[in-house]
Amino acid sequence: MQILDGKVVAESINKENEERIKRKKTKPNIAILGIKGDEASNTYIKRIEKNCQKFGIGFNLFLAETEEQFKANFEKIKDDEKITGIMFQQPLPKELLELVDEIPPIKDIEGVSSYNMGRLFLGKERAIIPCTSKAVIEVLDYYNIDLTGKKVVVVGRSNIVGKPLIPQLLQKNATVTICHSKTKNLKEETRNADVVIMAIGKARFLKKEDIKDGAILIDVGINFEDGKIVGDIDFEDIKEKASMCTPVPGGIGTITNAVLIRNIIESSEKF
Amino acid sequence: MQILDGKVVAESINKENEERIKRKKTKPNIAILGIKGDEASNTYIKRIEKNCQKFGIGFNLFLAETEEQFKANFEKIKDDEKITGIMFQQPLPKELLELVDEIPPIKDIEGVSSYNMGRLFLGKERAIIPCTSKAVIEVLDYYNIDLTGKKVVVVGRSNIVGKPLIPQLLQKNATVTICHSKTKNLKEETRNADVVIMAIGKARFLKKEDIKDGAILIDVGINFEDGKIVGDIDFEDIKEKASMCTPVPGGIGTITNAVLIRNIIESSEKF
Numbered sequence: 001m002q003i004l005d006g007k008v009v010a011e012s013i014n015k016e017n018e019e020r021i022k023r024k025k026t027k028p029n030i031a032i033l034g035i036k037g038d039e040a041s042n043t044y045i046k047r048i049e050k051n052c053q054k055f056g057i058g059f060n061l062f063l064a065e066t067e068e069q070f071k072a073n074f075e076k077i078k079d080d081e082k083i084t085g086i087m088f089q090q091p092l093p094k095e096l097l098e099l100v101d102e103i104p105p106i107k108d109i110e111g112v113s114s115y116n117m118g119r120l121f122l123g124k125e126r127a128i129i130p131c132t133s134k135a136v137i138e139v140l141d142y143y144n145i146d147l148t149g150k151k152v153v154v155v156g157r158s159n160i161v162g163k164p165l166i167p168q169l170l171q172k173n174a175t176v177t178i179c180h181s182k183t184k185n186l187k188e189e190t191r192n193a194d195v196v197i198m199a200i201g202k203a204r205f206l207k208k209e210d211i212k213d214g215a216i217l218i219d220v221g222i223n224f225e226d227g228k229i230v231g232d233i234d235f236e237d238i239k240e241k242a243s244m245c246t247p248v249p250g251g252i253g254t255i256t257n258a259v260l261i262r263n264i265i266e267s268s269e270k271f
Numbered sequence: 272m273q274i275l276d277g278k279v280v281a282e283s284i285n286k287e288n289e290e291r292i293k294r295k296k297t298k299p300n301i302a303i304l305g306i307k308g309d310e311a312s313n314t315y316i317k318r319i320e321k322n323c324q325k326f327g328i329g330f331n332l333f334l335a336e337t338e339e340q341f342k343a344n345f346e347k348i349k350d351d352e353k354i355t356g357i358m359f360q361q362p363l364p365k366e367l368l369e370l371v372d373e374i375p376p377i378k379d380i381e382g383v384s385s386y387n388m389g390r391l392f393l394g395k396e397r398a399i400i401p402c403t404s405k406a407v408i409e410v411l412d413y414y415n416i417d418l419t420g421k422k423v424v425v426v427g428r429s430n431i432v433g434k435p436l437i438p439q440l441l442q443k444n445a446t447v448t449i450c451h452s453k454t455k456n457l458k459e460e461t462r463n464a465d466v467v468i469m470a471i472g473k474a475r476f477l478k479k480e481d482i483k484d485g486a487i488l489i490d491v492g493i494n495f496e497d498g499k500i501v502g503d504i505d506f507e508d509i510k511e512k513a514s515m516c517t518p519v520p521g522g523i524g525t526i527t528n529a530v531l532i533r534n535i536i537e538s539s540e541k542f
Contacts, residue, residue, distance in 0.1 A: 098395075101386075115372075118389030122430050124369075149455040157441050159393050166437055166449070170428050173453035175460065178437070182444035184420040189446065 001239045004246045006254035009142045013258035020265050021055055028264045029058030030109060031077050034089030035070055036063045041089055055261055070096055078102060084268040085109035109263045112160065121167050128267050133164040135255035136197055136218050139246060145216060147174040153189050155179045156199030161220055165197065198232035206233045208241045217245040220252050272510045275517045277525035280413045284529035291536050292326055299535045300329030301380060302348050305360030306341055307334045312360055326532055341367055349373060355539045356380035380534045383431065392438045399538050404435040406526035407468055407489050410517060416487060418445035424460050426450045427470030432491055436468065469503035477504045479512045488516040491523050
């Protein structure tokens with residue numbers, strides 16, 4: 001089985017990122033808005049901060065104590081010309097999440113506003129695409145995997161992975177099936193697929209008996225098991241049967257970081 | 272086989288439409304913008320006009336001679352408070368089609384702007400939903416067809432039918448597969464489906480050998496054959512094998528008209 005190496009794909013994107021940012025007179029400068037919270041999201045924020053520093057991207061963190069303060073922070077920065085990109089750090093209460101649609105499209109570096117999602121969905125140019133879903137497409141492109149007519153099964157229907165993958169896979173002429181927790185005979189669906197994209201957050205869920213010979217597997221899952229990070233695919237189990245698979249760690253997550261940097265660089269040029 | 276009667280569903284929606292419009296102090300008042308063109312679209316416009324008259328909805332038609340004139344018409348009406356809804360009459364050149372995103376969301380009665388599509392896709396409240404896709408959901412709801420866990424195959428990936436159906440079917444917990452012209456083994460996909468939704472515009476394409484026993488069939492196709500309107504499903508051929516099917520005419524098209532009227536009434540209340 002060929003390992004689809006996320007590090008190689010990320011390096012290739014980051015090389016381009018470096019060149020593009022060198023050419024920019026004004027460096028991007030992003031703001032992350034959140035509410036003081038759990039450790040997991042702090043780790044994530046720290047990784048973004050480190051990445052931004054590496055690329056000379058300005059990084060501003062606004063962690064609010066209250067919802068009111070979050071709103072005030074948002075009001076202050078959303079039309080600030082010095083801020084070129086805005087991210088909301090999840091989890092957030094529903095009311096605050098709705099504010100995402102007030103992020104100016106040009107600053108929506110995660111592509112999570114209704115406007116950007118609509119553009120992606122409708123196949124319009126200049127859509128900013130949610131990073132993780134785009135990372136899946138990047139690995140397929142890097143390894144020249146042609147999806148035309150192929151049966152692609154996406155397991156997971158989230159707004160940041162499963163759903164935004166649909167228009168991107170259709171664009172590549174794949175026949176796309178979306179499965180989720182209510183799907184009957186999930187394993188029958190995955191067994192019939194040429195390509196399976198797993199994004200359900202269940203550790204080592206997909207086994208060799210759930211795939212067909214030579215299947216191409218993409219693992220979006222990030223799960224913690226006995227202090228180790230594992231994906232939604234049982235990598236050891238499938239490796240004799242699948243033809244290609246992304247590892248976890250070192251797969252989609254690694255590419256996602258590089259795609260976010262590209263989104264940060266590109267968003268301000270898009271509109 | 273049970274015929275899923277579009278007329279009955281449309282009547283039920285229109286009854287509600289009548290009541291809602293009676294309660295409104297200011298009647299809706301729509302504008303259709305187009306370029307002088309072919310007969311087919313004229314027929315469509317006349318039907319909408321007749322329908323608007325029936326419901327006491329103001330109807331204004333702006334057919335331009337040139338693209339410049341189209342743009343001027345649009346500039347004139349888009350922020351006019353007396354116009355509560357705006358529709359673009361297709362076909363239009365790409366440059367004019369892009370203007371759809373400048374229709375204020377509240378006036379986008381067809382739900383075709385990026386913003387509205389994004390809201391639908393993301394499962395947000397208050398999305399205005401493209402009429403034909405919504406008509407499919409209406410007939411399923413009217414006949415209490417539960418889609419939970421069911422395998423639904425949509426044939427056709429257009430921006431106004433196939434794609435907007437995806438989030439609506441996922442919302443109903445269906446396992447959704449999107450097929451299209453590049454799909455290999457299309458008939459194998461339809462044969463495995465509990466529900467098939469046909470929207471490809473090929474006269475009497477789906478035959479009894481392409482479906483499983485007891486399948487539920489929804490026909491979105493409108494094709495002209497020997498001066499007669501026929502759907503994408505060979506209705507005569509499948510009627511001994513399917514359990515339910517919408518006819519053409521008298522199916523989805525009829526419901527679509529009623530849904531458009533509802534969108535016209537609702538849009539101005541949505542935001």
